[in-house]
Amino acid sequence: MIEIRQLAKRFSIENPKKLSESEKKDPRMKGRFFHSVQNVSFQCGKGEVLGLLGPNGAGKTTTLRMLSTALQPDSGHILINGTDVVSNPVIARRKIGFLSGTTGLYGRLTGRENIAYFGQLHGMSNVDIANKIDTLSELLDLDTFLDRRCENFSTGMKQKTSIARAVIHNPDVVILDEPTTGLDIMATQTVLNFVRSLKDAGTPVIFSTHHLDEVAELCDRVTVIDKGETKFDDSISAFRGLASGSLHDSFLTCLSQEHAAHHSVASERG
């Protein structure tokens, strides 16, 4: 179970003159600070998959980076199984498996060495690492390229290896930032199947995406973030109920009807 409450993060602007017109008009720009994330709250329970949606620049990646402890939130709480991890990022790092949207691999190491390195950093024994890699290799179809150097991997091979690396330490929560972007249909399916296997094992999964069909296929809950605030946070069926048409309509309704969304969040908290 992971719970995020009223998370906020601002960045100072080094050179205000460099900002574009649209950036200056963003309501989150206040004085010398850009309030990227102002008030984001959501939760994801055991065996649940949460889809994080929002337009580009909404604050999704910043939110996920705060969850991963790469960034320190200015205010708010992150609770994993009831423990607040904001003040103790090292505990959070052990509990969270995070795949960043811009992740890469060490090109001169093999896939196996890449995964094992992070296992070692997590303090795992060599035997445990080897066993876990075998399991993951089966789940993610890695065995054909696992012992080759990563510099020649295709996008799909890289992404699968990165996912294996992110979950090598059996995390309590898995967070994936746009895990299927740029993948072909087969690789996408492998990734989605892997998310499903995590769900079956009872691990909460949070993933951000722009593909609503993936949301429809996998998610139990949906959170929509826009301009640094949670606009919607409820079950997939409630999300479907926002509009009569497709999930796309629901998403657009959610962005335009700010009041309705606020109401939804308020009732959730209440």
Next chain:
Amino acid sequence: MWMVFKKEMLELLRDRKTLFFMIALPIIIFPALAGVVGYFSSKAIQQAESKTLYYHIVGEQYAPELVQALETSAYFSRSEKVTSDNFHAEIRAGNVDFVLEIPDNYSNNILESGQITLKMYLNDAGLNLVETRLKSIVDKHTARLRETAFAAVNLSDAQQQAVLQPIVLTKVDVADKRENWGEKIGGLIPYLIFILCLQGAMYPAADIGAGEKERGTLETLLISPIERHKLVMGKFFTIATAGVMAALTTISSIALWGTVLSQGLAIAFVSEFMASIGAIDFFLMFLMLVPVVAIFAAVLLSLSIYARSYKEAQSYSGALVFVVIFPIILAMLPGVELKGVWAWVPLTNVSLAIKELIKGTMDYYQLVGILASTALIAGGLIVFCVRWFNRETVLFR
């Protein structure tokens, strides 16, 4: 920490570019280039030495003995191609190598004729042996003319000697050979070592700081549960090791090839010079290099992690080379000694101390201060580097 170090080293050693710059370049390519240059220059000298020089003489009738000597010499041959008095054009056209002009006052009695000036026309821009060979012939004649003159005025051998050189200045050097040579080459050695260390450390530094940012591996590394200072130290030691290795490889390569190529005298001199320095001084030089390398590694890592890309990191470290060269050049300036203010200028003091150690005139108490201050700076920079690695504005620029 050693986990990070091990992985970084593994990655470094698998990189062909690094291996090329660290090993192939100093061990094979530089000596090979030096060999090629040496081969061609020795060949050119040999050619010049064995070449016959063609001459033309003006005023032949005034000095038949000199002309006779030229004619019998195997190194000279009279040119038959000279047709005009325009010696410039004749020499440029390659009709003759040099033209010798003998004045009409040439005689065997210099007491009457006065000083004789021989004029030689030649193209002196290229490698040539005209002057050397002519001088060997002319000198014999000079000696004979002198003897005749001295005999005419009735001077004894001792008087002759005194007239030729009324006052002689003799030098008694109180500096031994080591100090003498240490002063001459002692400034160059720290320069060489520092630059090599820096060069060797630059590439891995750019790779494991900015390179990680560029490849997107940094974020993943930062959210692994390893403490930040261990991460920094692992990377720091990798850079420092690479720097030291690069310097050691190059220096041993120079020493090895120098020993192989140089023969006879040079070898005896070098080994004698090295033997006079002693193991303790070598150890102290190495000991002083440790904090210096630490300074380089910490600065390079800080610059590299600040840079957005590999390229940016490389231009920063390129600029650093100039910053480092400056204090070393200061140490090479005459008059700059390990005294007063200079003992406290970082890098300059270490280069001066290395020079003193090579010369064998080190005041060992100074060493404590230098070592302590350099280590302090290095420690401060490492702490800064760890702090730097904790700043979001640096990591996510």
